[in-house]
Amino acid sequence: MLATQCLPCCTVILSVLLELALSQYEHLGYPPGYPDPEQEQYTAPQLAADTPRIQLRLAGDKRKHNEGRVEVFYNGEWGTVCDDDFTIHAAQVVCRELGYLEAVSWSPSSKYGKGEGPIWFDNLHCTGKEKTLALCPSNGIGVSDCKHSEDVGVVCSDKRIPGFKFINTLPNHIENLDIQVEDVRIRAILSSYRKRIPVTEGYVEVKDGGKWKQICNAEWTQLNSRVICGMFGFPGERKYNARVYKMFARRRKPSYWDYSVNCTGNEAHLSSCKLGQATTLKPNETCAGGLPVVVSCVPGKAFAPTPMTGFRKAFRHEQPLVRLRGGAIVGEGRVEVLKNGEWGTICDDNWSLLSATVVCRELGFGTAKEALSGGRLGQGMGPVHMNEVECSGFEKSITECFFNKEALGCSHEEDAAVRCNVPAMGFQESLRLSGGRNPYEGRVEVLMERNGSLVWGTVCSEGWGTMEAMVVCRQLGLGFASNAFQETWYWPGEVSADNVVMSGVRCSGTEMSLSHCLHHGTHLSCPKGGGRNAAGVSCSETAPDLVLNPQVVEQTTYMEDRPMFMLQCAYEENCLSSNSGEVPANSYRRLLRFSSQIHNNGQSDFRPKASRHSWVWHDCHRHYHSMEVFTLYDMFSLNGTKVAEGHKASFCLEDSECDEGIEKRYECANFGEQGITVGCWDTYRHDIDCQWVDITDLKPGDYIFQIIINPNYEVPESDYSNNIMKCRCRYDGHRVWMYSCHNGKTSQLSLTPALTNSSLVGWRVIQITCCSGCGD
Numbered sequence: 001m002l003a004t005q006c007l008p009c010c011t012v013i014l015s016v017l018l019e020l021a022l023s024q025y026e027h028l029g030y031p032p033g034y035p036d037p038e039q040e041q042y043t044a045p046q047l048a049a050d051t052p053r054i055q056l057r058l059a060g061d062k063r064k065h066n067e068g069r070v071e072v073f074y075n076g077e078w079g080t081v082c083d084d085d086f087t088i089h090a091a092q093v094v095c096r097e098l099g100y101l102e103a104v105s106w107s108p109s110s111k112y113g114k115g116e117g118p119i120w121f122d123n124l125h126c127t128g129k130e131k132t133l134a135l136c137p138s139n140g141i142g143v144s145d146c147k148h149s150e151d152v153g154v155v156c157s158d159k160r161i162p163g164f165k166f167i168n169t170l171p172n173h174i175e176n177l178d179i180q181v182e183d184v185r186i187r188a189i190l191s192s193y194r195k196r197i198p199v200t201e202g203y204v205e206v207k208d209g210g211k212w213k214q215i216c217n218a219e220w221t222q223l224n225s226r227v228i229c230g231m232f233g234f235p236g237e238r239k240y241n242a243r244v245y246k247m248f249a250r251r252r253k254p255s256y257w258d259y260s261v262n263c264t265g266n267e268a269h270l271s272s273c274k275l276g277q278a279t280t281l282k283p284n285e286t287c288a289g290g291l292p293v294v295v296s297c298v299p300g301k302a303f304a305p306t307p308m309t310g311f312r313k314a315f316r317h318e319q320p321l322v323r324l325r326g327g328a329i330v331g332e333g334r335v336e337v338l339k340n341g342e343w344g345t346i347c348d349d350n351w352s353l354l355s356a357t358v359v360c361r362e363l364g365f366g367t368a369k370e371a372l373s374g375g376r377l378g379q380g381m382g383p384v385h386m387n388e389v390e391c392s393g394f395e396k397s398i399t400e401c402f403f404n405k406e407a408l409g410c411s412h413e414e415d416a417a418v419r420c421n422v423p424a425m426g427f428q429e430s431l432r433l434s435g436g437r438n439p440y441e442g443r444v445e446v447l448m449e450r451n452g453s454l455v456w457g458t459v460c461s462e463g464w465g466t467m468e469a470m471v472v473c474r475q476l477g478l479g480f481a482s483n484a485f486q487e488t489w490y491w492p493g494e495v496s497a498d499n500v501v502m503s504g505v506r507c508s509g510t511e512m513s514l515s516h517c518l519h520h521g522t523h524l525s526c527p528k529g530g531g532r533n534a535a536g537v538s539c540s541e542t543a544p545d546l547v548l549n550p551q552v553v554e555q556t557t558y559m560e561d562r563p564m565f566m567l568q569c570a571y572e573e574n575c576l577s578s579n580s581g582e583v584p585a586n587s588y589r590r591l592l593r594f595s596s597q598i599h600n601n602g603q604s605d606f607r608p609k610a611s612r613h614s615w616v617w618h619d620c621h622r623h624y625h626s627m628e629v630f631t632l633y634d635m636f637s638l639n640g641t642k643v644a645e646g647h648k649a650s651f652c653l654e655d656s657e658c659d660e661g662i663e664k665r666y667e668c669a670n671f672g673e674q675g676i677t678v679g680c681w682d683t684y685r686h687d688i689d690c691q692w693v694d695i696t697d698l699k700p701g702d703y704i705f706q707i708i709i710n711p712n713y714e715v716p717e718s719d720y721s722n723n724i725m726k727c728r729c730r731y732d733g734h735r736v737w738m739y740s741c742h743n744g745k746t747s748q749l750s751l752t753p754a755l756t757n758s759s760l761v762g763w764r765v766i767q768i769t770c771c772s773g774c775g776d
Helices: 002-023 088-097 171-176 222-231 242-251 353-362 466-475 550-556 568-572 578-582
Strands: 055-059 067-074 077-081 103-107 119-121 153-156 183-187 201-208 211-214 259-262 274-278 294-298 322-325 332-339 342-346 368-372 384-390 402-404 417-420 431-435 441-450 453-459 480-485 500-502 536-540 546-548 558-563 588-593 596-600 616-618 623-625 631-637 642-648 680-684 692-694 701-709 724-731 736-743 768-770
Touching: 055 153, 067 119, 088 103, 088 153, 183 222, 222 294, 222 353, 322 353, 332 384, 353 368, 353 384, 353 417, 431 466, 441 500, 466 480, 466 536, 546 701, 550 596, 550 724, 550 736, 631 692, 642 692
Parallel strands: 077 119, 342 384, 453 500, 558 768
Antiparallel strands: 055 067, 067 077, 067 153, 103 153, 183 201, 201 211, 201 294, 259 274, 322 332, 332 342, 332 417, 368 417, 384 402, 431 441, 441 453, 441 536, 480 536, 546 596, 558 588, 588 692, 596 680, 616 623, 631 642, 631 701, 701 724, 724 736
């Protein structure tokens, strides 16, 4: 009886626990490939005759097309809204009226700049259910005691209301209105373009009221085409064969939209263009120009098919003046520019969609989807080259824009970044994660052709690592890899997809799709099989980014002759050259010593891959190794031959120092947690064991000194290209000169002339320190 009475109580408790368990993943949202919750269909508002007729738009210094200062068109004049008593409910009404699904946030105090004209609304008290902002209780239209320094702004969601239909309540002022439609697309018409990915040519169609419609080309301009192509990820437009489309239009009657389009050409999105005149149809329902609008776009090099090789398999920026770093997917990242042979960043003062769009087009993408500020995609190193950048939107390069050369007051906490529109390649449709606890993790399943049909299957986990996982997360638009798994028995995927369909996968980490990586093709080889041994990943929106400070290496380097009997611990950890075991204990080793200061400039903490219980204790040095190989130290001849080497385990990953306002989180004392916090750095001093390269057998000459952090990619990072540091080095048998230390894979060392005795003046000269009785 008692058990029966407890049953409803247990059911309630379990329901509550289930809701709590699911709620912890709500912030992750729904990534591509996962169905969103069903949304209600749009119904046009029925307004009473005495309701004031207004139109809204988002204006000002925008960094996304779906945000901005709220402006209201009333009585033939644009005005603003005061932030007094404004709430998220009022923002909801604004966004819904503009056709967006919901409001994300709102901002007071003219965040998007001060508007002009009257302040139409003040002290709004909306419930969020009103059909128009004019129905919210307020002081009355035009009754306000506010200044434009109190203009309110909103951020709306990217998603549009299904079935949204634009209704013009002010037909006499159409030239003042922004375009508001449910969706836009380029629909391939000719058979030669239908099978091509990405779609670069076809009809421009807008979805209004749930129906796709063409646009009359009577008033269409090349500037309009430029905006459409940019929206879909293409840097430019080109001419097309109009004769073919005339023939097609005669055979199939188009369905035209009610309005034309009026763009200036520098808009990042069609929603920022003005509404053109109403379309005039002839009695046979053809438009005055006679044809639907057609655009033909020019794809960037990374997305352009070639007759011999198809799409470029690995994406690499070839632009010599501008690059993106720290982004999770192609087309996003921190903006870096090359000036006087040195890469630097851009300060985010006045950073806007216009300037971001110039960067995106310059790199072969479309317009900017978002202009990011505040070091949102990680902090750079080196100088801040540009500040207060202002572009017209038509420049060929960001370096042609006006900017302030003085960057006083700017730090890397203000580094500007971009997210660009890129062409839809359809890569997400051939890959999925299955069985995970949330949409950001699971067993990797790919869609492959087998025996003439497409089937889902698993990926062999043999050799599966961080680089492969990075490509999967990028392909699905889920950010960075946080882990790569070679066993997935705890993630029951689709039983029908257990069979291995891809093996031998080897990625460089820059590929846009897993199919672009090296793999066995149809000749599968996977002794472990799929199912429970299939490859898996977990993804994260953020990642750490370790960067070595080259100046510290250059300034702290010196040489020391140390007796072999004092290097026993270092010998046990393989920190000396391979022939050091063959020499007597009373001989000396010549060590090139230096300090290394490793910064975490990413967006999340750097943590060792191994959990604390699996760290290895080294009794000689009396410490734990959380990573057996954390850095590699190598000396190369000028022709690239390795002549000396060293490596260092993670003796202790901790926060030695942090930027102002950031607290240390990791400390190795007392078996503490190891890691490097964002905005902090770990310093390995020159006087600790293994912080050297054994150059005992090195002959006098010119060399290249190289340090690589996280060389085996054990821990995922947002940017591996800055994990390498190189210096020029000259050794004459008694002294060493170290100079031109810099980060990055692209070497500038070959540009530096070989040193002569006369050119040594001013370089750092490193003397030899002899040690016969000093301790650690």
